Amino acid sequence: MSTFLSKRYMSLTPYTPGEQPQDQQYVKLNTNESPFPPSPLSQRLARQAAGDLQLYSDPECRKLIPVAAEALGVKEDQILFSNGSDEILNFAFMAFCDEDTPAVFPDISYGFYTVFADINRVPQKKIPLTEDFRIDPKDYYGAGGTVVIANPNAPTGIALSLEEIESILKANPGNVVIIDEAYVDFGCESAVGLIDKYKNLLVVQTCSKSRSLAGGRLGFAMGDKDLIRDLNTIKYSTNPYNVNSMTMAAGIGAFLDREYFDMCRERIMETRDYARKALEDLGFECLDSRSNFLFARHPGIDGEFLYMRCKEKGVLIRHFTLPRIKDFNRITIGTKEQMDILLKTVKEIMEEER
Amino acid sequence: MSTFLSKRYMSLTPYTPGEQPQDQQYVKLNTNESPFPPSPLSQRLARQAAGDLQLYSDPECRKLIPVAAEALGVKEDQILFSNGSDEILNFAFMAFCDEDTPAVFPDISYGFYTVFADINRVPQKKIPLTEDFRIDPKDYYGAGGTVVIANPNAPTGIALSLEEIESILKANPGNVVIIDEAYVDFGCESAVGLIDKYKNLLVVQTCSKSRSLAGGRLGFAMGDKDLIRDLNTIKYSTNPYNVNSMTMAAGIGAFLDREYFDMCRERIMETRDYARKALEDLGFECLDSRSNFLFARHPGIDGEFLYMRCKEKGVLIRHFTLPRIKDFNRITIGTKEQMDILLKTVKEIMEEER
Known part of the structure; x- marks a missing residue:
């Protein structure tokens, strides 16, 4: 902060956008982007x-x-x-x-x-x-x-x-x-x-x-x-x-x-249902999402730990530190291939922790 | 204004951008755009x-x-x-x-x-x-x-x-x-x-x-x-x-x-000097412009009248109603061809008024 900043904004805490690391190629499921290019x-x-x-x-x-x-x-x-x-x-x-x-x-x-x-x-x-x-x-x-x-x-x-x-x-x-x-x-x-x-x-x-x-x-x-x-x-x-x-x-x-728009959103909804079922089969609880992401927690895995381990393994998801939701992670719905990588990664982490 | 607008902004007068009429093709010298496409x-x-x-x-x-x-x-x-x-x-x-x-x-x-x-x-x-x-x-x-x-x-x-x-x-x-x-x-x-x-x-x-x-x-x-x-x-x-x-x-x-950037600005400065001299030869006073426009007035022509007549003839320039500068018009420097059209148009208007 400079000495010139108005007192109006001195205590302002700006928004923190989802991370976009440049150091390696991630499977990027952290900012709810579409896996499909524009029409x-x-x-x-x-x-x-x-x-x-x-x-x-x-x-x-x-x-x-x-x-x-x-x-x-x-x-x-x-x-x-x-x-x-x-x-x-x-x-x-x-x-x-x-x-x-x-x-x-x-x-x-x-x-x-x-x-x-x-x-x-x-x-x-x-x-x-x-x-x-x-x-x-x-x-x-x-x-x-x-x-x-x-x-x-x-x-x-x-x-x-x-x-x-x-x-x-x-x-x-x-x-x-x-x-x-x-x-x-x-x-x-x-x-x-x-x-x-x-x-x-x-x-x-x-x-x-x-x-x-x-x-x-x-x-x-x-x-x-x-x-x-x-x-x-x-x-x-x-x-x-x-x-x-x-x-x-x-x-x-x-x-x-319109056709491309409908195709993209239908594919994303199908993939969401697929990923949700697979996560539930692994013991996750997923809230009832009507969006292009899942919000999921597991009774046996700490939310922040899962986020960190996924990141180490090249999969970016989003964790929030707010106490009420710190057990969850928000996972963007990508392509089926991307979700399979996520699921495989989560399985590995669960096996390592057993 | 809706009944919901905050009292903070009720008396606000927004900025008025330069006009961009869609009804005909103008020689557009009113918003200080470059006549050259991007690099x-x-x-x-x-x-x-x-x-x-x-x-x-x-x-x-x-x-x-x-x-x-x-x-x-x-x-x-x-x-x-x-x-x-x-x-x-x-x-x-x-x-x-x-x-x-x-x-x-x-x-x-x-x-x-x-x-x-x-x-x-x-x-x-x-x-x-x-x-x-x-x-x-x-x-x-x-x-x-x-x-x-x-x-x-x-x-x-x-x-x-x-x-x-x-x-x-x-x-x-x-x-x-x-x-x-x-x-x-x-x-x-x-x-x-x-x-x-x-x-x-x-x-x-x-x-x-x-x-x-x-x-x-x-x-x-x-x-x-x-x-x-x-x-x-x-x-x-x-x-x-x-x-x-x-x-x-x-x-x-x-x-x-850098080369394209320098080429564009040099061409615009040359054309500015050319247009300024031609306007002065017609009896205009031009302020000493270091920009991509001229600010000019003529002792014998009302500023708003010139703007209106130019517009009718297909050339858009910018007039401001502020009392101190209402005799002037702001003329963007376009290509030499565009400035020649402007000069021809201004000459026509001056001849019609004689």
């Missing part, structure tokens, strides 16, 4: 755009928005794109929280929510998950602040039903309810269909997981046009050209190529 | 990166930083990249200004500074340019806040000398001095060489102009490692993966291809 159409359009970078990208995303709105079933003024969904989540914390409107979210969820609250100097109210790591919708009725719920939740992978989401929306008419659907395409119901009905609903999604564009950085929010206008006010006051031309083109390809 | 190496590396977008981009930019640091003559811990230089300027306003540390900048400069101050709820102190549109360094001695100076200044194009910059640094030891060098590569001296000497100096540059990557979005800041660490704290608390993989690759190409 061939995405790649082609992005490559074409690389030749015209001397011109600014379109801050209004006028070519991307109609294609995305059509694919997602929303109106063009109900959607906004950003440089990854983290940026849009930060915009939403800025726009809809303040000293009088706390951010209300589960104690175990995406670790960035607490950082977004801190950097915006917004009070936060963390609501514990139930004993079995579920979100109880009733805990969010009359929340007295902006509700932020990841659905499915991370790192548990457990989903709320659409009825449960709707009950939270109804019970918070005076506050925005942000549903962060980063992992929604892997077997969970989206709340997008409710945006015409609830003016307080903001749905945030990303192209990083189910559309294989993590490295392109393309997130989006959907909601009533007035909420979208508020987020645009923040965008045009911080970084109007926030989506670059190549990523914009890649996004157009991703939304047009 | 062939930039394009090739960006295209290669498009195939691997399923993996997150490297938040630490470990491949880009050594190449850029070498090209720019700084140490690796003295540089930070961002999604365009607007993002880094916002980070700097966040980190180094607050209620007790106002932002101090010229009354006529990059229009975004006042928006960055507003969105961060930071007081601002605007110092008038001199009668002849120059920055007087003495006006910034003991500024009592974070100094923000574009050098060369926009939209005037006039530059301060390195000695003048240094005098401001010396006279503000307790505050950060941000030198925004978006246009520095077109004939102005960079302050980068001073960062080892002044811990309060932050130099901000962009790849949008001289490196033809406006649509790729790649900005960077250089300064003492403690200042860079502060900016990283902000980055990792808002959007750690802020630079996408394709742009990171394009940036590597741009910094490696």
Whole structure:
């Protein structure tokens, strides 16, 4: 820290992204990336755009928005794109929280929510998950602040039903309810269909997981046009050209190529079921994941030990030190071949420890 | 505005980017873009990166930083990249200004500074340019806040000398001095060489102009490692993966291809001198531009009228309504052919008005 840093941020603890070691080739199952490359159409359009970078990208995303709105079933003024969904989540914390409107979210969820609250100097109210790591919708009725719920939740992978989401929306008419659907395409119901009905609903999604564009950085929010206008006010006051031309083109390809999108997510769901069964056969408990990862613990193996030993053997998974979930590891669903390497590695570790 | 927007931002006036009409093909001289495509190496590396977008981009930019640091003559811990230089300027306003540390900048400069101050709820102190549109360094001695100076200044194009910059640094030891060098590569001296000497100096540059990557979005800041660490704290608390993989690759190409970079900026400076002389022959007054644009007025033609008539005739230039500069237009330096079209158009308009 320099002597010049504002006192506003002196005690800020930034977010820690999943590790990306460069020292060897890992089977990388730690940051919930897709094992599949972007759609061939995405790649082609992005490559074409690389030749015209001397011109600014379109801050209004006028070519991307109609294609995305059509694919997602929303109106063009109900959607906004950003440089990854983290940026849009930060915009939403800025726009809809303040000293009088706390951010209300589960104690175990995406670790960035607490950082977004801190950097915006917004009070936060963390609501514990139930004993079995579920979100109880009733805990969010009359929340007295902006509700932020990841659905499915991370790192548990457990989903709320659409009825449960709707009950939270109804019970918070005076506050925005942000549903962060980063992992929604892997077997969970989206709340997008409710945006015409609830003016307080903001749905945030990303192209990083189910559309294989993590490295392109393309997130989006959907909601009533007035909420979208508020987020645009923040965008045009911080970084109007926030989506670059190549990523914009890649996004157009991703939304047009529905077939590839469906193929990727179906393959990932099949592989998830396969890996879950195999882990359960080894004695692991896996939470009921509707995402592209499993959250698993074993009664006989320490969570951090398993993570460390897997890493030594060339397989990266993600361990969190939060006391309530320290027995678990979060394992991204890769290809079947990658999961077989993980399973073989876990078996070896269990045999070594016997 | 929705009923949910925080009172913090209710009176915010966002930045207005230069217009990008889609209704016809314009000779586009309104947003200071380069008339040259990105370096062939930039394009090739960006295209290669498009195939691997399923993996997150490297938040630490470990491949880009050594190449850029070498090209720019700084140490690796003295540089930070961002999604365009607007993002880094916002980070700097966040980190180094607050209620007790106002932002101090010229009354006529990059229009975004006042928006960055507003969105961060930071007081601002605007110092008038001199009668002849120059920055007087003495006006910034003991500024009592974070100094923000574009050098060369926009939209005037006039530059301060390195000695003048240094005098401001010396006279503000307790505050950060941000030198925004978006246009520095077109004939102005960079302050980068001073960062080892002044811990309060932050130099901000962009790849949008001289490196033809406006649509790729790649900005960077250089300064003492403690200042860079502060900016990283902000980055990792808002959007750690802020630079996408394709742009990171394009940036590597741009910094490696020194020859192309020098060729582009030399061509632009030559064309600027050519266009300036031709405009002066038509009776225009042009300020002494060290950038890739001219700021020009004519004693016989209203500034806004000229802008409007040029637009009707298919040539886009930029007019600002601020009273002190409303007689001027800002004209981006394009190719010689584009400038000839501009000159022909201006001549036509002058003849029609006679």
